[in-house]
Amino acid sequence: MVSLPFKNTASGKKLTASSRNALFQNLVSLVTVLCAEKIDDFSERLAQALLHLSEQSVKPTEAELSFNGFNYLRKNFSAFQKNFVQELDELLAREIRLIEQNKIGMQQHDNSDLSLVTFEEMENKVLLGNVAQSLELALGDTLSALNLRIGWILGREETTTAENPFRPQVFVEAIYQAWRKIDPAPESHRVMLHQLGPELFLPLNAIFGQLNEALVERSILPDLTEAYRKKKAENKVGLPPPKVEKRDQSKYNKVRDWLLSAGKKKSGGDAAADDLNVPDLFSLTEGGGNWNANTISVKVGPRMFVYLNNLQSQIDRMEMDGQLDPVPQSAATLRKVKEQAPPGMLTAVDENTIELLANILDFVFQEKSIPSEIKKLMGQLQIPLLKAALLDKKFFVKDDHPARRLVDTLAKCSLALDRQKGYDDPLYKMIEQIVGRVQKEFDQQMSLFDDAVSGIESLLDTGDKQSQDFLATPIAEALRQEKIGKAKEAAENDIAARLETGEVASFVEAFLETQWVRILTLAHSSKDKKPDVLAKALRTMDDLIWSVKPKASPEQRKELISRLPSILAMLNAWLNAIKWHEPERVTFFSTLAERHAAIVRMQPEASSRHQVEIAVNIAEKASSRRMRRQAAESRGKIQDEFLQMVNGLDEGSWLEFSRNNGGVARLKLAWISPQRTRFIFTNRQGEEPSLFTVEELAKSLRDRSASLVQVDSIVERALNVVLDPEQ
Structure with a gap:
């Protein structure tokens, strides 16, 4: 809600009821016109979104519902758009009536009839509210300015979006009601609503901008821009910090509970963070940890790190002497730190930090997809990772924490290692050097982990660039195949469109689908350079189809006789181009000659009954063709997992x-x-x-x-x- 001390430069008087109503009616007319201009583009975006969902969804039911919704919208574009404009006009008229009755916004909170509403309707109401809220957030200042001007019209200094008759929820409701009229399946309504969002929806920002301009032209708060900017700047002072996203908040809470759990147990259940000197588990200065930052081990940190450095030196000597398993099976080193650290050196939260990190590394060391070579390197990082986690608990809650990114990057490196070469793989040797530097040098600066990640990613990028030389030839072949595949698909569509009439002779159908499709494929693949080739191939196909159709009049038969030599010459020329010399070619032309001869001979006029039978057969054939094609297209849309x-x-x-x-x-x-x-x-x-x-x-x-x-x-x-x- 925005509240501003504003003044109407046109007049300090309030509008009369009749003037206010007339003004709102004008705004309703403006909104209806603007939306009518934009609904076509919105309908197209919605159709494409539903089609995309049908192709990408891993849920068969959702894929089917979205594809059906796409078909409903495609077949009922005009009806949907007309319904929307009508619904919007009625909803806005209702809002104006509520203003006159001083009940604006009350309908949103009226839950008296919830017992009569189905669960599906309640779910849809929630979805409608969610969509409207996302639109409100995207509109920002434009909606706030409109709220203020609507508030002035209503004679109020404080206004909310719920009191605005042109609020986004009204537009969403109009879309929903219009959709219900063209799609009878209740399950699909939710699928459609899930597609709505600021990017796909009607351009409300532009529509609301024009509403604001229309009100400014009527001298309603024309100086609002400067006042609003000033008020917005004032509101920035003393604002609470931004809220943590729900997903991050959940993770934060779980990690916090884990790190504090031991302290609670030892104190009898409600030990507070103050008893453990933990004002904020996740606070840290920029650039890495330091002993003046708000860390758990602020009192004993330097002593703890000296202890860990000495332990790391001892581990290094034992590894050189072959006294340790080079491939760790668990985070035993970390647990030894917790068990053997001098008394008073670790707080309860420190101990829980060690145990949480140890559990994570246990999982990593047991992961079968990570080869032993990489597990060996991760094992060498146990002490540096422990230092990083003790310094900065955000290791457990931030995906982009430098130390955490190093572990993830090493795991991904295992995909690129040559398992046959193992420790002798040059990539492994270079990564080993980078990890060795972190193992020896890390103290408090997290940037060392960033440098290590950058170094490893640079090695992988170098390999990717070198591989491009090997890919040039197979890429060229793949592009050639794809071009031919697309050309064949276009050729098949050209033929199918002609066969769907049901008027093509069966032997010509077979010829087109087996031989002429090859000619059209070549023509489509070369159309960018030789567009006339495709036109000639299509014209020859159409001439062939025309030549075998019945010729009722002497003039038509005469035309066939005159055109037949050139048609046959073109057919033979194209077939020679694809080198079709099999015996089937002779059979085809023999059948074609018989059909032409029968057409040219004088035929007695068919009876009315026979003509009806012919027409019915053609219609049945055409219908069967279309149904088979539509079924094939539908199967292609519904993909398996x-x-x-x-x-x-x-x-x-x-x-x-x-x-x-x-x-x-x-x-x-x-x-x-x-x-x-x-x-x-x-x-x-x-x-x-x-x-x-x-x-x-x-x-x-x-x-x-x-x-x-x-x-x-x-x-x-x-x-x-x-x-x-x-x-």
Whole structure:
């Protein structure tokens, strides 16, 4: 809510009831006109969103509902738009009546009839409110300014969006009611509502801007801009800090509860943070930890780090002497710190920090997808990671924490390692040097972890750039295949459109679908350079279809006789171009000659009954063709989970492929064709590229000869397991 001391420069008098009503009626007319101009573009955006959802959704029911919704909207564009304008006009008229009765905004809070409302309707009401709220947030100052001007019209100095008859919720309600009239399925209403948002919705910012301009032209708060800016600047003083997002807040609370749990147990249940000297677990100065920052070990931090440095030196000597397992199976080193640290050196929160980090590393060391070489490097980082976590508890709640990013980056590096070379892989040796620097040098500066991550990512980027040389040839071949595939699809559509009339002779249908489709494919693939070739191929096909249609009059038969030599010459020329010399060619032309001869011969006029039978047969054939095509298109829209998985892949994704010898190859998705019909996978060096079509890749996933390698944050997965072990 915004409250400003404003003054109408036109007049200090309040509007009369009749003047106010007339003004609102004019605004309603303006809004209706503006929305009528924008509804067409909105309808198109909504249709595309529903179609995209039907192609991308992993839920079969949602995919079907969204595809059906797309069809309803496509077939009822005009009705939907007309319904919306009518609904908006009626809803705004209702709002004006409520103003006259001094009941504006009250309908939002009237829950007296909830017992008569179904659960689905209640759910839709919640969705409507959510959509309206997102639109309100996106509108910002434009809506606030309109609220103030509406408030002046109503004679109020304090106004809210709920008191504005033109609030976003009215527009959302109009869209919803208009949709219900064209789509009878209640389940799809929620699917449609979920698509609505600031980017897809009507351009309310522009519409509200024009409403503001219309009111300024009537001298209603013309100087509002400066007053509003001043008030907004004043309101910034003393504002509370921004709220933590719900997702982050939940994680924050769980980590906080974990770190404080031991203190609660020792004190009998309600030990406060003050007893542990913990004013804020997650506060930290910029740039890294230091002993003047608000950290847990502020009193004993320097002593603790000296102890950890000495322990690290001892571990290094034991590793050199071969006294330690090079590949850790658990975070035993961290637990030894908690058990063996001198008395008074660790607070209860410090001990819980160690245990939480140890649990995370236990999960990491047990992860089967991470090779032993990488686990060895992670094991070397136990002490540096502990220092980082003791200094900064945001390690557990911030995805982009430098130390946490290093663990995640190392886990992802395991995808690029050559497992056959193992410790001798040059990439491993370079990463080992980077990790060794962190192990020896880290004290309090988190930037060292950032440097390590940058160094490892630079190594991987270098490999990606080198692989481009190997990919040039397979990419060119994939682009050629994709171009031919798209050309064939266009050729099939050209033929299908002609066959759907039901008037094409059966033997010509077979010829077009088996041979002429090859000619049209070539013509479509070369149309950018030779557009006339496609036009000539289509014209020859149409001439052939025309030539086998019945000719009722002598003039039509005469025309056929005159045109037939050139038609046959063009047919033979095109067939020679694709080198179709099989015996079937002779059979086709023989059948074609018989049909032409029968057409040219004088035919007795068919009876009315026979003509009706012919017309019915043609209509049935056309209907059957259209139904088969629509069924095929529908099947193509509803994808199984494996096609959806392929459509969700991005460059950089990793898959494991089973080999015939029983082995497994881990390959990276290095390139995706522009139309996403071809995918090229390579090893880290870009060698041995493998090309897959979208269908081939989906089949590999379906029959489990390929599987997607999980590359999300290993630390996040570990935290989820540790903090919510029952999930």
